[in-house]
Amino acid sequence: MTSKVTELEGCVLGIVWEMDSCTPYAIRKVFQGSPNPHWSGSAGAIYPLVRRLESGGLLRVREDYTGQRRRELYKLTAKGLCALRSWVGPEVSDWSVTIPVDPLRLRVRFLGVLQSSRRTEFLAHAEHQLLVQIKEAEKECRSLDAEKDPFSYLLARGVAKIARARLAWIREATELLVERRP
Amino acid sequence: MTSKVTELEGCVLGIVWEMDSCTPYAIRKVFQGSPNPHWSGSAGAIYPLVRRLESGGLLRVREDYTGQRRRELYKLTAKGLCALRSWVGPEVSDWSVTIPVDPLRLRVRFLGVLQSSRRTEFLAHAEHQLLVQIKEAEKECRSLDAEKDPFSYLLARGVAKIARARLAWIREATELLVERRP
């Protein structure tokens, strides 16, 4: 049996796999550069995590010096690749398919607390933000080559598609909630 | 200025508002009955949380006895309603609109680690799960009255629309990744 890894651990294993070999610092940069703010990639999260994976035999470290400056290069082990594979699936995929958390959806649920004008404001603001998000995601889609790197492309496509669906939903909400004067 | 509440706190305030007056136990049931497994509604989360909100003046408690059995009835205060409103928005809505975390999307990003057959399996499984999810969500939509309770209706619509978008996306991924023999 392979060791069970958390979401962040799986994700880090994936990043190391993608980059073949990388420093914890580089891993942090990936999180910090990501449009998804769910994980901050804080030092306090990443450094202990890679050491944990290393001591579990999923990663292998190598020290590297440029002058006096030390850095740690991590690489996937065979066991690490196994763990990454079993994290991805397909065994666990029924869990990963569950309805994702969405702060926007959560707020719409309680939109009844707001007075009508603020509700309208909320919906307009959300619509605007989503349009920005769609624009960015679709721009990224166009910049990627679906044949060369289908996975990055699909990632961007996913973001774009979800954003479009959320936009359509917010528009439906506006239709339903905002009083129109005839 | 109104006190800043966390996601779970805002959600609990919303639930108390929805139910007008309720026990922590009832709040837990809401989470446990929810199709979204993000919060477990564990006792260790809810009881300390409502006490925190109470001592912050956002909730008011009243004890209630049926025979020997004690229960605590919580109710929103004026301050609590304020806090709930400012949690919902629209001020914070640009944060709440950010790309939601999605374990499925995360896994698709690293789908390259799987061998082709497992990848196909993964996609087929995800597609199946999403179909189930859509069926359930759309059933709930039909059972709700958009005029009478537009917020619950919109919640269900949101789940259904997102699930449909994810399905379309997974099908696009299948199209792109699964070798078809001509």
Added chain:
DNA sequence: CCGCTCATGTAACTGGTTACATGATTTA
């Protein structure tokens, strides 16, 4: 040489989890 980025690291905290414990009341 000053400030930025590279790079590693830790301490205190927080917001949740699981797992347990207790006891009253209701239902089969």
Added chain:
DNA sequence: TAAATCATGTAACCAGTTACATGAGCGG
């Protein structure tokens, strides 16, 4: 009367956060 549900509560734990600290190397 046994089992399920109602109802409150705590202790140990865990993963990730903010905030800090240190220091090397590089570009203007």
